[in-house]
Amino acid sequence: MIVRQRSLIAITAALAAGALTLTACGSRDSGDNGSDSSSGGTTVVIGVDAPLTGQNSATGLGLQYGAQIAADDANKNKTVPGVTFKVKALDDKALPATGQQNATQLVADDTVLGVVGPLNSGVATQMQQVFATANLVQISPANTAPELTQGKNWQTKKTRPYKTYFRTATTDELQGGFAADYAANGLKKKKAYVVDDKQTYGAGLAKIFKEQFAKQGGKVIGTDHVNVGDRDFSTLVTKIKNSGADILYYGGQYDESQILTKQLKDAGANIPLFGGDGMFTPTYIKTAGKAAEGDLVTSIGVPVDTLPAAKTFVDTYKAKKYPGDYGTYGAYSYDAATAIIKAVGQVVKDGKVPSDARTQVVDAVQKTSFDGLSGKISFDEYGDTTNKQLTVYQVTNGEWKSVKSGTFEPKN
Incomplete structure (x- = not known):
């Protein structure tokens, strides 16, 4: 997505x-x-x-x-x-x-x-x-x-x-919240660094993650943005590494995140990168290689297979x-x-x-x-699907593996 x-x-x-x-x-x-x-x-x-x-x-x-x-x-x-x-x-x-x-x-x-x-x-x-x-x-x-x-x-x-x-x-209201809930309560992460690509999807998803992660008891200790097409993330990687974050949440597509996670791991910051369905593709793993291991995404529905x-x-x-x-x-x-x-x-x-x-x-x-x-x-009165199922996937042995499926009710 x-x-x-x-x-x-x-x-x-x-x-x-x-x-x-x-x-x-x-x-x-x-x-x-x-x-x-x-x-x-x-x-x-x-x-x-x-x-x-x-x-x-x-x-x-x-x-x-x-x-x-x-x-x-x-x-x-x-x-x-x-x-x-x-x-x-x-x-x-x-x-x-x-x-x-x-x-x-x-x-x-x-x-x-x-x-x-x-x-x-x-x-x-x-x-x-x-x-x-x-x-x-x-x-x-x-x-x-x-x-x-x-x-x-x-x-x-x-x-x-x-x-x-x-x-x-x-919608991202549910997807971003589902990710925040899993990061805080499933992975037991306490400190998140949040980055987005300044686009409608990425910025919106990151905003919702930040809000819901805080409501789940986590702390967002840093935020930043990248541009579509960026390939050098050295300055950003240094910020993330020095922040003490135990997870990086990225709002955007696989094109940038697959490179960001590789540069992050190469710099010695061995924390997972968590993103939305815009990252959920085998291409992400192929490009990032071993650096993708342990990274996570949310995606709509349950595993097709x-x-x-x-x-x-x-x-x-x-x-x-x-x-x-x-x-x-x-x-x-x-x-x-x-x-x-x-x-x-x-x-x-x-x-x-x-x-x-x-x-x-x-x-x-x-x-x-x-x-x-x-x-x-x-479809409901807004044109949205009535199917609210979501799934968290994690890279395990070079493949996306589902780790949790369910629904999410945002915390107010």
Whole structure:
């Protein structure tokens, strides 16, 4: 999750090229039902936005192919009779401005009836209004910043900004608190140094950790910030080492934290680095090497490989040799795409797409309820998932191993 975020579940340029709007699809507004002569039915496009190259691409690709597998399954099972689902993926490169441009492009494509993504919360802030203006549903498998669904003043008065925005990932309010509780009561840590990357996801997550760690009896003895793209953390490492902290909490993505933890351990500060789902990827361990041993993250839900419903998904992902990391948000992306697919099934009958299909799909998603790969999929009055499960993972013998799953109730 996730930011440049992300906050763990979008598609490569090659697939995007194959998913571009077909001229035979026509326009709903013109009365053309989107007939696709190659399949003899109606083509409905599910847009995907995520970083498919550059920063965060490992997790971004997991979103892409999670949605792709969902579309393939729907087509194979004829989930919506007369409808063929295609995926149109756009690369936002973890940049908010690019995400906004992608949102505009997806809105302009008349065959797009729903969008999965983005990965990064900071990107989402620039996309939400574009989709809301067009009544186009957006479901993120990875965004965790509370304000996206509950408004800027969510800590005092929750107000939903956009009825078109939903997510299958739970929020940083719970994730940051879950981490703080485990650090204080599970690891018995007393003194935390807190660092963030100044982005929506990272700064928000770090703020919540600080608040909840103090309420759990811990002490935050130092705070600092880094910039996205930084690679030399020597000055910061010295501060952390000299502070006497027994744990470092980092709010941000794996790109910087995987280097920070290595430089920290190389300097002789053998304390664990604890972060959020933006770090939860095998890439973190591969880059940090032995320095990652003992580091921790929180992530949404429970381990995918423990969910019976997700076994076929995982097997398919591996068999297709898709790139990226399915373990962080892949199943949540599959579930987000499936929610859109099921909503389309409520709206498109006999292959006929009504002129207000997008608005109807939004309403149908709000009412959705089904058993997904990641658990029960339904949304509350803010568009947040009702599945509040979280898991702490720790690097053990070079792999992420789950150490605790559960829910968290913030302390006031």
